[in-house]
Amino acid sequence: MVISTESAWGEIAEEFAKEYPDAVVYADREQEVVLHDGALRLLMNGWVELPSGRLLSPDAVHHIDPTPGRDR
Numbered sequence: 001m002v003i004s005t006e007s008a009w010g011e012i013a014e015e016f017a018k019e020y021p022d023a024v025v026y027a028d029r030e031q032e033v034v035l036h037d038g039a040l041r042l043l044m045n046g047w048v049e050l051p052s053g054r055l056l057s058p059d060a061v062h063h064i065d066p067t068p069g070r071d072r
Contacts, residue, residue, distance in 0.1 A: 016044040017041050017042065017043050017044060017049075018041070018042045019039075019040075019041050019042075020039065020040050020041075020042065020064070020066050021039050022038065022039065022066070022067045023036075023037075023038070023039075023040055023064050023065060023066045023067060024036070024037050024064070024065045024067060025037075025040065025048060025056060025061055025063075025064050026061070026062050026063055026064070026065070027060060027061065027062055028062050029062055029063075031065075035056055035060065035061065036048070036050055036056065038050075038051070039051050040064075042064065045058075046058035048061055048064070
């Protein structure tokens with residue numbers, strides 16, 4: 001029997017990550033506190049990955065508004 005030493009978890013998690021080319025991440029319901037504006041990846045575990053590699057905790061994020069087609 002052959003057993004792989006590499007975890008399949010990383011491959012599965014990548015398939016469920018959702019990428020947003022342009023979105024706004026808010027910390028509050030009133031949309032007064034913006035945590036991030038731009039591209040991001042929403043990971044399967046609820047964490048938000050920014051292009052810089054920084055991660056935002058699901059506890060810090062109230063909601064994400066995707067902004068498709070918004071001109072910068």
